[in-house]
Amino acid sequence: MSDEVRLARAYLSRVAEPPAGALAAFVSAVGPVRAAALVRRGQVPGAVDSQTSARRAEDRAEADLAAMAELGGRLVVPEDEEWPAWPFTALDQAAAQGLRCGVAPLALWVRGEAELSTLTERAVAVVGSRSSTGYGQHVAAEFGHGLAASGVTVVSGAAYGIDGAAHRGALAAGGPTIAVLACGVDIAYPRGHQGLLERIPHHGLVVSEYPPGLQPARHRFLTRNRLIAAFGEGTVVVEAGRRSGAKNTAASTSALGRVLMAVPGPITSSSSSGCHDLLRSGEALAVSSVAEVIESTGRLGVDLVEATRNTEVGLPQGEALRVFEALPLDSATSAEAVSVESGVELARVRALLPELELIELAVRVDTGWKRSHEGISRGDT
Amino acid sequence: MSDEVRLARAYLSRVAEPPAGALAAFVSAVGPVRAAALVRRGQVPGAVDSQTSARRAEDRAEADLAAMAELGGRLVVPEDEEWPAWPFTALDQAAAQGLRCGVAPLALWVRGEAELSTLTERAVAVVGSRSSTGYGQHVAAEFGHGLAASGVTVVSGAAYGIDGAAHRGALAAGGPTIAVLACGVDIAYPRGHQGLLERIPHHGLVVSEYPPGLQPARHRFLTRNRLIAAFGEGTVVVEAGRRSGAKNTAASTSALGRVLMAVPGPITSSSSSGCHDLLRSGEALAVSSVAEVIESTGRLGVDLVEATRNTEVGLPQGEALRVFEALPLDSATSAEAVSVESGVELARVRALLPELELIELAVRVDTGWKRSHEGISRGDT
Incomplete structure (x- = not known):
């Protein structure tokens, strides 16, 4: 080229x-x-x-390219092999529908050695409020770490709060992360994240469609958010108040046809109220673990969460349960008494007791029947 | 009769x-x-x-009726005016479909002075784990109190944990509550809730389809749960682990065509994982406040939550926002400089600045334009 x-x-x-x-x-x-x-x-x-x-x-094209080279950065253009063409098809489709969150960037200013197309092959955005709680930061860091450790690139906006925690979590796993800025990639914004923004290029990329030196502005955050949404196969909103900018990223995520996810939190915390609105309206899917995020965004059949949650408790059902419950724990009783206690007809009781004995829930003694000591005690009903 | x-x-x-x-x-x-x-x-x-x-x-019919009268209780039968015929139509329909959670009770043993049909006219079930956290108990008590204060009967199962907190919250509001037991209404189960079960008949009802003296058993809790689900226009699951009996009440709620709701909680708490499963699967609607519970179960148009959450922030949009953001805070600048900074063509800038002045976001001074001191500072983007 x-x-x-x-x-x-x-x-x-x-x-x-x-x-x-x-x-x-x-x-x-x-x-x-x-x-x-x-x-x-x-x-x-x-x-x-x-x-x-x-x-x-x-x-200032020549000067900009020179300044970027000086920083170890580059300008990635659609004519490059590393251009993230696939993620950006959603932007083109949205543009074709006249959506404001459409329009792919003309070029991307990039710092970091990784290839942009490689890092966006498997990526999830993790976003949220700047005014986050300890809970939100903990979850963002855990998700960032877990996703990166699974080889999923963590995309975020390098802001204080949730964004920073997500990036840091990914870096702690030595894993890939992309920070998409609303200003030139030569500008450390927010200032307190200068160190973070210097570390990211070693394990990922700092990316912006804004040329060097351009300052952040409110509308640039909103414009930038569409790229965060586009890079990820889905977006996880970890914590967001009702007016958080993360809700804008959420809206772009849905508009681009990506998977929108929200993390539940205490309803007593206003920092989670934006997430709860997204869950209540049905816009977002609830996610409680890295495995669920991967399952929600992943390739079908490859990343399914182990179906542990519908495991049978191993208790008998129906009449067998009634018979089991009617058995005394200590002294034994007759099949007739079990029938009266359980309300199950005597013939059925006589058939069920040996079945319960087989699965070690009942035991036959000289004086009649009682529960086996291996029997399960009463659970949380 | x-x-x-x-x-x-x-x-x-x-x-x-x-x-x-x-x-x-x-x-x-x-x-x-x-x-x-x-x-x-x-x-x-x-x-x-x-x-x-x-x-x-x-x-033992005569002896049972006499014992119940002694306790100030009664047997309510379908032939009585106070029989909750309307709530039980859902049970009949489920029975017609062959669902196990169907089958209306043959009669109900009741303690308390209120009429059963009156108390179930407007009712919501609030249920959850016995092994609840402080967070869950707080939410259950708040919901119980808020629902009762709004004239909505709080239906639950009198168990330790969430159930008890919901009943207590309702009692604190002096409001109606119904405890549905899995044993005779003359039995204080769990034992630690003897005081609670004695207080409820003064402000509500203790109800059971089991005759006096009948002891609780695991299958009776499951059978009882369908009545809790049937009495409420909806069921709120406040906290539930993955194996909690509250998930059984949740399943009955859905099977009976009632509104199933779940309260989000910290994903770091296993006590909320059952709720999160219900949200993630789409079985339950997320509820974060009493108002949302009432909105979800209430009569259309009467109980809608005030639409406070989509309030406009009052900021300009599009090019006007870009022009506003390009204005300096302190020293003034020219319209030409604002045009370059914002990327908005000069003619539009010249038209937009007076508009921003009108809404007190920009101010014209001798040396040009700057932001008004009434202007909104940069928010959470």
Whole structure:
């Protein structure tokens, strides 16, 4: 691939504020090099012009690429083999439906050695409030660790709270993680996560569609969230208040046809109320473990959670249970008394007692029948 | 109604172990007085005989009614006005479908002054594990209190843990509650709830289909659970481990076409794992407050939770948000600079700034534009 293409996309990534649907369509139609030349000259259709006129003189492509190389980073473009083409088909489909969360990025600024396409082959987004509780951070870290240890890339937004805990959990497993930023990848935002953002490129990637130096802004977080949703096969909302930005990522997840999951928490905690709203409305699936997250997002038949939860307790049913319950624990009793106590007709009692004896729930003694000492004591009914 | 009918049903309630579908059908066909006489003599069809032969000599009807009157209780029969005919139609329908949780009781032994039909007009079951946590007991008590205070009868099983907390919460509101027992209503089971079971008849009812003196047994808890499910318009499972008996009540609730609800809790607590299974499978609806329980079970249009949760944050959207975000907080800047920073074309910026000024998000000063001090600071994105 020519440097010309990379330079053109570097220029275009600064000239329009994403998501710029008209520009993206224009680039698809005429190619990035010609599109860049026409944008520079202002010779573009009205819709493209309104997305590019404000910044079309801002041509810093060479300097941006040089600065990124200096940081050990690069610009990944759709013409590269490592472009995450498959995850982004959902964005194209959403764009075709006119959804705002559609529109694939024109290029991605990336720090880290891993290949973007490899890391997004099997990925799950883990997101949540900045104002998280100890419970939420614990769960996010556990999920981040467990997913990474299973070879699933943990995608998040590097924010304080849940995002940071998820990244840290993944790093603790030495496993893959992707931080998608709402600013240039050369900017440590939030400032307190500078160390975290420096560690991530060693075990994963820091990614942004914004060019170097661009500062975060509220609308950029919302725009960025669609990429977090697109990268993952599903999104887990660990903790979210009713107004958390994580609910925006959740909405993008559903709009992109990805699996939306929410972690239950105490109903006494407002930090979980956004999750509970998502569960109550049926938008999100409840997940309580890494295994359930993998089962919910994984390939059918490969990642099913072991069906441990419907294990039979091994108790007799129906009349056999009634007969068993009517047996005394200590002194023995007659089949006739068991019949009266259980309400089961005598002939059935006489047939059932030996069956209970076979499975070691009843024992026959000289004076009649009683429960076996191996018998199960009364459970939680 | 004649004493004859009540005596007949008192006899029949002891002679067969519920649910006794064949006997119930026989009673419907020939009437309770004739059915009792024929059962006594053993002149019944085979299916009825197998349900009644073991105890048909146990005729204590008069003594049972006298003992119950002594306790201030009574036997409520389908021929009485206070019979909960409407809630029990679901049992009849389930019986018609051959479901084990079907079969309405032949009669109900009741302690308490309230009318059974009045108390079950508006009722919700609140159930859960005996091995509950402080969190679960807190929620059960809050729900019990809030439902009773709203005039909704709290139905439960008087067990330790969640059941007891729900009853106590309802009693604290002076409100109605029904305890459905798996033994005679003259028996204090569990023993530690003797005080609770003595208080309930003053503000509600203690109910059982088992005659006086009958001891609890595992199969009786399971049989009893269908009545808890039938009495409520819905069942809330507050806390339940994976093997809790509350899951049986949950299954009956669904089978009877009632609304099944589950309270989320910390995923780190095994006491909530049964609830989370019900949520994950889609069997139960998540409920986080009394208002949501009432909304889920209530009459349409009357009990809707106020739609507070989708309140708009009052922020501008789209390009207006981008322009707002591009405004500096302190020193002012030009419309041209705002255009470059936001990527919004200059003409739109010039139109949007006065709009932002009108809603007090932007302010025009001598040197250009800046954010208004009334402007909203960056939220949780």
